[in-house]
Amino acid sequence: MTEAYIYDALRTPRGRGKATGSLHATKPVSLVVGLIDELRKRNPSLDQDKIEDVVLGCVSPIGDQGGDIAKTAAIAAGLPDHVGGVQLNRFCASGLEAVNQAGQRVRSGFEDLIVAGGVESMSRVPMASDGGAWAMDPETNFKTSFVPQGIGADLIATLEGFSREDVDAYALESQTRAAKSWADGAFERSIVPVVDRNGLVVLDHDEHVRETTMEGLSGLKPSFAGIGEMGGFDAVALQKYHWVESINHVHHPGNSSGIVDGAALVLLGTEEAGQQNGLTPRARIVATAVSGADPTIMLTGPTPACEKVLAKAGMTVDDIDLLEINEAFAAVPMKLMKDLGFPHERTNVAGGAIALGHPLGATGAMLVGTMVDELERRDLRRAIVTLCIGGGMGVATIIERV
């Protein structure tokens, strides 16, 4: 059976996703081109003629990010004309979806060497600026009981009995772990500083990480109580979850993923393609799965996705060393750990999006890179990477160090 190997994984640092963020003046296409340049630099034996496609996740593919940014970046980076480019959107899991699809194409034997990843400049192309029928078309919105994700996250906390202190404590731990990761140089292998056209460094570290205390977190106002009440969304959610009398709004900017700019790439290929290009495999894709749950609560998809990917791989959680679940909101990883019975000590070991930020289309690919690095650093074997996704979806991938 052909295997899909991960040969390299790179990412930019994550800049704060607003005008004051360091990457705001850097175009999304430049973020990707910078990583492609670095990929070639780090792998001098890589014959770029052998690259077949560039697959990029991007959630708001309009404006700067519109018009198939993957092919645009491939051309701009000077990749050969025959190298394709395709942009895909599976909301927050787009980056992982890109890796999975590339892995599937490689493992099927149809293709040999693919660059996958994702990009999102949230400071330049704001979240939800691409519209879409789900939220914007009243008929669809009504029929499907649409509510914004944050309401779903607060509903998860309500249903699971996670208190404000619980979610804040989780957030604090994320910050602590992220700071430690930077102090320990855990991201050294993956991080590629963003430089300008003169080679001057624009950003070389994740700038969303901040010193945090429980007192500081406890002072933050809930983000979704207002739209829950004024926007009518609490009522919509409670009409569906009718056994719940009211929603406990516990999430705020301090325990939710940060809005940031960034990009990531993962190089995937067959064993032969690796050998021909002088590349050393770091990990292989064991199994991938997409699943889903109720779209209104929206963020409970990781549990069925993880269960599905384990079943596909013929494994149980006992076969998994590390769990990486995107910290969209604190309640999401907390619920997954509870559902799977997986310990916090081995979950999101390097810190997560609460501290580091969540550049929508890129995050999934970043998490793959983090897990490859951590499995090597800790000398462990397997990890699951998973994300909760708009529309109730969940995507999960098992990788294994080789």
Add this chain to the structure above:
Amino acid sequence: MSENMFRWEADGDGIVTLTMDDPTASANTMSAKWGEDFAETLQRLEAEKDSITGVVLTSAKKTFFAGGNLDDLVKYTQADAQKVFDQSQEIKGLLRRLETLGKPVVAAINGAALGGGLEIALACHHRIALDAKGSKIGLPEVTLGLLPGGGGVVRVVRLLGLADGLMNVLLQGQQRNPRAALEAGLVHEVVDSPEELLSTAKQWVKDNPEAVQPWDVKGYKIPGGTPSTPKFAANLPAFPANLRKQLKNAPMPAPYLIMDAAVEGSQVDIDNAGKIESRYFAELACGQVSTNMTRAFFFDLQAINKGASRPDGYEKHTARKVVVLGAGMMGAGIAYSCAMAGLEVVLKDVSQENADKGKAYSQKILEKAVSRGKSTQEKADEVLARITPTADASAASGADLVIEAVFESPDLKKQVFGEILPHLAPDAVLGSNTSTLPITGLAEGVDRPEDFVGLHFFSPVDKMPLLEIIKGEKTSDATLAKAIDIALQIKKTPIVVSDSRGFFTSRVIGTFINEAVAMLGEGAAPSSIEQAGSQAGYPAPPLQLMDELTLTLPQHIREETRKGVEAAGGTWVGHPSDAIVDRMVELGRKGRSSGAGFYEYDESGKRTRLWPGLSGEFGAAQGDLPFEDMQERMLFAEALETVKCFDEGVLHTIADANIGSIMGIGFPAWTGGVAQYIDGYPGGLPGFVERARILAKAYGDRFAPPASLVDKAEKGQSLRGE
């Protein structure tokens, strides 16, 4: 061929006045004839365009135009969708030709322009309304479960914008007087006399030879933006959510489909927007809910307000002086309603102080009305001056009506009637506002039981439109006729029922609450019970309602009923809710007035949350009740009790059942009332019977369909008898 209902008169300035005057009806409607005549008239306008300066469109009737033809609309089923769509498109085509004629067209709105009437006016370049008494302008289609299918959605959105159009005109169907319509932007001018109406209209034609609709001007943009405008788009996801919050997810499709048609139509040109509107209109017009609501709120209500249950052969009665016995909340409200209708009111209680307090209630309402500009100080003073608070029975001298509203005790009622009777006019109507005590029994306390009648008002009296008139065994037809006249005189909607414990309304609403309470014992989450009630369309969730009514009230009524049944030699059958109510009372949780009930209340009496102890106390038999079953158990319990009311001769007409249930006890409006709910149930009466049997099997014999219903179902009849 009959004469064209658009009368054509051209003046010396080349202005054509088109006067609509349907010879076959008292009001102009969108009949087949209207369509044909309008098409013919348009053809002539187009043919003679060069010799025409402009057009003034008006009506020879008291109203401008009455709207769609509801006789047809109420009959449509899914099979008529193509026809309804085509008709809707045809009307739009005609109106579009009018507004693109190339000559100025003015609507001279001489009287009410509701629904189709306003839609026609909206297709004119300028709208001038006569400030005629009683004239109303608006698009009330939503209140009948419909949407304005003659371009009303499309043009209101283009005139006022999405947010204002939806909130102020389309979603609630507000009916405005001409001045308010001007303020809302629906008409351009208001004039005071019919002469002024025509002259102003003609002047406008002369002054605006190049008139076109705003939306036909190049560069036109919908005010306030559309989904492609970022500022508008940011708030758009909350539009349906807030609507859903307001409507509590009750199955009323019209408001949602109006919003859909409005938003989708804003993204395309006017003709395509019209097509979108027509498709949504066809769906609503052919659906069950519009049939239900049109039957109830148009046909049934019309029948009742025409006095359908009034015995023939009695002259119209007008009450002049009323004595209200008891100045508590009900008595005070009744006094107010009577005074507002111009009656002289004596408000009597045991002490002057109590009576004064009762009058103060009217003062408070009137002060509020004046402060809000809804009334004038002069009118308020006039109304207040009609109410005489007193403790002296002799003040009743010569009164031709008594409405007794004292505590629910037969002895007390007998005593207060005895005290007042000698002072009344000899043929005065003797009314009792009891909500539960049999009228026949109460009538035995007076010496002229034929003049005795139940006049059951609903609280708060000044807001609740229903009056349940109860015929005792001895109540004469003459008294009944007078009672109906009095109801209409004081602007109440009368239903007529025969005597029985709880009459119709109190008896039926009890089954709804009992059913909800019983579910607690079956392990349903308290919040699910409340949501089931709200999402079924009840205006108040059942446990909340029970807290308002206080738990000791149904307990007391149950005890009385049990005694009554047993005294009559019957066997009393309890309800699964009994034990729960008893336990709650035992725990001291008697409802809001006791500071605790199914809900918790803070010091100020504000409801804070469901009492968390409920599931521990009653949830022993934890079970997952299907949500749909929970909703239908409430609706079916009331519907089945209603059938029993028909069987026992308590109810006499379908209209009384429907209107009484909606206006008196909050039966969901989308059903068209408790009788229409049965007929309109999926599968009709047989479908209802089948579902009742399934519920009976799962939840108890109380859901077994009565024999009369099964019989009708087998014969292929409906409850209404069609």
